[in-house]
Amino acid sequence: xxxxGTIAPILTAGWMGANGDDxxxxxxxxxxxxxxxxxxxxENRRPPEEIIAxxxxxxxxxxxxxxxxxxxxxxxxxxxxxxxxxxxxNTDEGEPGTFKDRDITRCNPHAIIEGMAIAAYAMGAxxxxxxxxxxxxxxxKRFEEALDEAxxxxxIGQNILGSGFSFELFAHHGYGAYVCGEETAxxxxxxxxxxxxxxxxxxxxxFGLFGRPTTINNTETLASIPFILKMGGEAYLNAGKPNNGxxxxxxxxxxxxxxxxxxxPMGTPFTQLLELAGGVRGGRKLKAVIPGGSSSPVLPAxxxxxxxxxxxxISKAGSMFGSGALIVMDETTCMVKAxxxxxxxxHEESCGQCTPCREGTGWLxxxxxxxxxxxxxxxDLETLAHVAGNIGGRTICALxxxxxxxxxxxxxxxxxxxxxxxxxxxxxxxxDVQWAGSDFxxxxx
Amino acid sequence: xMFSAETLRKxxxxxxxxxxxxxxxxxxxxxxxxxxxxxxxxxxxxxxVANYLGIAPIAAYEVASFYNMYDLKPLxxxxxxxxxxxPCALSGANHAAAYLKEKLGIALGETTADxxxxxxxxxxxxxxxxxxxxxxxxxHLCARMVPEEIDRVLEECA
Ligand SMILES: Cc1cc2nc3c(=O)[nH]c(=O)nc-3n(C[C@H](O)[C@H](O)[C@H](O)COP(=O)(O)O)c2cc1C
Ligand code: FES
Numbered sequence: 001x002x003x004x005g006t007i008a009p010i011l012t013a014g015w016m017g018a019n020g021d022d023x024x025x026x027x028x029x030x031x032x033x034x035x036x037x038x039x040x041x042x043e044n045r046r047p048p049e050e051i052i053a054x055x056x057x058x059x060x061x062x063x064x065x066x067x068x069x070x071x072x073x074x075x076x077x078x079x080x081x082x083x084x085x086x087x088x089x090n091t092d093e094g095e096p097g098t099f100k101d102r103d104i105t106r107c108n109p110h111a112i113i114e115g116m117a118i119a120a121y122a123m124g125a126x127x128x129x130x131x132x133x134x135x136x137x138x139x140x141k142r143f144e145e146a147l148d149e150a151x152x153x154x155x156i157g158q159n160i161l162g163s164g165f166s167f168e169l170f171a172h173h174g175y176g177a178y179v180c181g182e183e184t185a186x187x188x189x190x191x192x193x194x195x196x197x198x199x200x201x202x203x204x205x206x207f208g209l210f211g212r213p214t215t216i217n218n219t220e221t222l223a224s225i226p227f228i229l230k231m232g233g234e235a236y237l238n239a240g241k242p243n244n245g246x247x248x249x250x251x252x253x254x255x256x257x258x259x260x261x262x263x264x265p266m267g268t269p270f271t272q273l274l275e276l277a278g279g280v281r282g283g284r285k286l287k288a289v290i291p292g293g294s295s296s297p298v299l300p301a302x303x304x305x306x307x308x309x310x311x312x313x314i315s316k317a318g319s320m321f322g323s324g325a326l327i328v329m330d331e332t333t334c335m336v337k338a339x340x341x342x343x344x345x346x347h348e349e350s351c352g353q354c355t356p357c358r359e360g361t362g363w364l365x366x367x368x369x370x371x372x373x374x375x376x377x378x379x380d381l382e383t384l385a386h387v388a389g390n391i392g393g394r395t396i397c398a399l400x401x402x403x404x405x406x407x408x409x410x411x412x413x414x415x416x417x418x419x420x421x422x423x424x425x426x427x428x429x430x431x432d433v434q435w436a437g438s439d440f441x442x443x444x445x
Numbered sequence: 446x447m448f449s450a451e452t453l454r455k456x457x458x459x460x461x462x463x464x465x466x467x468x469x470x471x472x473x474x475x476x477x478x479x480x481x482x483x484x485x486x487x488x489x490x491x492x493x494v495a496n497y498l499g500i501a502p503i504a505a506y507e508v509a510s511f512y513n514m515y516d517l518k519p520l521x522x523x524x525x526x527x528x529x530x531x532p533c534a535l536s537g538a539n540h541a542a543a544y545l546k547e548k549l550g551i552a553l554g555e556t557t558a559d560x561x562x563x564x565x566x567x568x569x570x571x572x573x574x575x576x577x578x579x580x581x582x583x584x585h586l587c588a589r590m591v592p593e594e595i596d597r598v599l600e601e602c603a
Contacts, residue, residue: 004574084464093571096530102571127464134514135526135570137584170462175473176513178568192469192504194511210467253532253573260574294531294569325573327532341531345568351511440537440591441576 003103003249004260005276010227010239010247011104011111011220012263021107024142026149029110035155037226038114041121042163048079051122055225057233059245063100064090064181064218065293065323067311076205078213079124086214087120088190089130089222091143092174092181096294096345097325100249101219103261105132105139108223109146113169115225117156120167123215127168130219131186134174143171178349182397183216185351196353197397218323220249240266244310254328255281255437266310273309273326281441284330288413292322294342295402297409298335319409332437334427335414339406340365340372346403357400360391364407371418374425381411381418446493452482456497468498472508476515477583485516513568514583521556521563523602526580527590529566532573541577541590542566548595561602 002020003012014032016023029035041051056071077085089112093101105112116128132140147169150156158166172190174180180189184198187209208214224246228236237245244266250273253259257278264273270289280286286301291309297319299307307313311321329338347361364387367380388404395401411418420428427434448456459474475494480486486509495505509515516524527545529538542553545564549557556563572578575588579598587598 094569096569097532097573098569099571099573099575129462133571134512134583135567135580136572136586138586172462172470173474173477174512175477175515176568177511189473190470191467192472192500192508194507210464251574253576254535259536259576327535327573329535333535338531341529341534345530348568435539438535438537438539440540441589442591443589 002260003107003263004252004258005262007264007268007272007276008239008247009263010231010236011224011249012107012261015107020103024107024109024146026110026146026153029108033230034110034226035114035153037229038117038121038155039161041118041229042161042165045163048122048124051118051229054229054233055122058228058236059240059243060221060224060228060236061245061311062218063220063224063248063324065095065295067321070217070221073205073215073217074119074123076203077123077125077215078206081124081213084127084210084212085123085125086209086212087116087123087125087128088183088186088209088214088216089116089128089219090181090183090186090216091130091132091219092186093133093136093219094178094181095323095325096342097251097253097290097327098293098323099251099253100261100324102133102136102139104219104223104249105136105143109143110150111223111226112143112219113146113150113156115222116169117160117167118225118229119215119217119222121165125213125215126166129170129172129190129209131172131174131180131190134176137173140171140173147171177351178345179351179397179399182399185397186216187214194351196351197399199396241308241310243312248309248324250309251323251325252277252328253325255284255330255333256328257281258443259441264309267308267313270304270307270309270326274328277328280328280330281437284332284437286328287331287333288329288335290319290327290329290406292320293325294327294345295398295405296320296322297405298413299409300413320405330437332429332433334372334429334434335410335417336368336372336421336427337434339410340368342406343368343403346399350399350403354395354400356391356394357403360387360400361403363387364391364403368407371421374421376418376422376425378422380422381415384411446487446489448479448482448493448497452478453497460498469500469504472498472500472505473512476505476509480515480583484522485519522561524563524565524582526565526567526583528568528570528572528576528578528580530569530573532569533576533578536576537591538577541579541595544592544595548599562599
């Protein structure tokens with residue numbers, strides 16, 4: 001799928017062809033001005049502090065979900081320390097609803113490579129890995145091809161463009177584990193182990209990959225770097241809104257007429273994105289939206305319709321900006337069934353290390369499952385609140401919170417629907433309406 | 446157990462991605478390549494990968510059993526992994542599951558009597574805009590699995 005629509009695009013500008021990926025090769029990227037920024041930085045020996053300051057000015061916030069300011073994160077790296085230091089790109093995109101990094105890698109892999117090389121230069125890193133989600137093998141192969149091109153052209157490797165700066169970059173292919181998107185699990189995975197998150201502190205900037213200083217950033221974050229430096233931090237910030245710099249690639253899935261990726265400025269009203277995405281499928285009524293990937297709290301229609309798409313507005317509405325992945329649900333959706341599927345996911349994907357998450361996610365699933373199947377008990381909502389409350393904040397990584405938040409928010413906003421289920425032993429939305437509402441979606445209809 | 450020269454060449458290429466002394470990092474890739482060559486990961490294959498990398502067999506087994514895409518049991522010639530997570534489900538994944546079950550005459554988790562197809566449920570593949578999506582043999586991701594597309598894709602699986 002190509003990018004389906006844009007407003008004032010930065011990252012996706014110039015993507016070519018019906019599938020958006022006709023211009024993924026090195027020659028095309030260079031023709032679009034690619035690698036000029038890396039070349040300029042190396043030729044002018046631009047001071048690394050200056051690059052980090054520019055990224056800070058842009059107020060680029062990490063696109064992987066947590067929204068941590070990228071420039072600040074980069075400043076934590078001990079640049080002067082000798083020995084190996086790493087930049088790691090997180091393309092493990094497994095957060096349900098999120099599919100932007102796949103398209104960025106497919107359509108513009110060299111922007112990631114250039115962004116990583118600049119990041120490495122700014123942080124004094126000499127090696128890097130791009131960790132790519134297991135299920136997108138074809139994209140992984142493409143990234144490897146792009147790496148070969150970049151290596152041959154001298155944009156990565158030893159003594160890049162004769163500058164004396166060296167940066168070795170490789171791709172690491174995941175093999176099916178959502179938790180490896182969590183940055184320390186990802187590092188364990190590159191080390192050839194089970195993907196079990198590490199305690200923090202120590203943070204990766206002091207003890208990361210192979211125990212060396214490491215910075216992990218999301219694909220979209222890193223791919224944005226060349227463009228930010230080209231237009232200047234100030235201009236990038238102004239392209240969005242204060243405290244929410246730049247543009248963002250939003251993944252829109254579920255009950256819309258035109259699901260897909262859309263790049264629009266931060267702070268664009270949700271209603272405008274919904275319109276770009278062709279509106280609610282079949283002209284039906286919007287019921288709810290999960291605004292930031294499946295781990296973010298669900299928002300009922302009236303709340304999301306008031307939101308602009310930026311960190312501040314979404315969190316004020318009671319949810320999280322997350323990865324910028326909007327899962328749209330219309331009036332044919334049974335909220336209990338939707339939550340049941342998500343709860344199964346977190347239960348399946350818990351790494352099993354922390355008892356509250358390993359056991360708790362199982363409990364959450366079992367209870368939602370029995371409500372959905374007409375076996376709910378009067379005190380089940382209390383049980384769910386209790387179990388969810390005992391996971392959140394009590395685990396090594398945020399997967400536990402990610403499992404708890406959907407449960408808490410679904411019950412908060414759709415309590416009557418859960419109660420109806422428990423009392424009447426069936427869905428509020430008739431089964432045949434649900435089934436028809438989520439039928440095969442054919443584009444162009 | 447011996448792997449083909451081609452597979453060993455690919456093993457070497459993977460090991461070279463990591464610093465000296467960090468051969469263990471290549472275990473995920475080597476297990477995937479071993480599985481690609483042999484169709485599944487037998488205990489012997491896992492041990493052979495471990496020996497090749499100079500790590501304890503249990504360390505390789507731990508990895509093979511942790512990640513979802515390794516197959517520790519033999520399965521059909523074509524493994525069909527259908528994503529049924531919420532975004533796909535909102536765009537027909539459950540309909541696709543019903544269609545596949547009917548067409549192949551098997552339930553989720555089963556293999557057809559002729560040993561050609563195994564049908565399993567998967568989690569989000571990071572391709573929800575193309576829903577419903579299905580992955581064939583861990584390698585080929587198929588978009589928009591409406592009935593005609595499912596028919597076409599299965600026909601290509603000779
Ligand atoms: C369970 C879990 C899954 C995650 N999955 C991803 C992911 O697929 N991609 C990603 O970039 N970040 C993911 N993250 C966030 C990363 O831990 C990390 O914050 C991010 O990669 C940092 O990059 P950024 O600062 O550029 O956003 C996940 C976090 C958790 C707790
Ligand atoms: S939910 Fe199926 S690919 Fe994301």
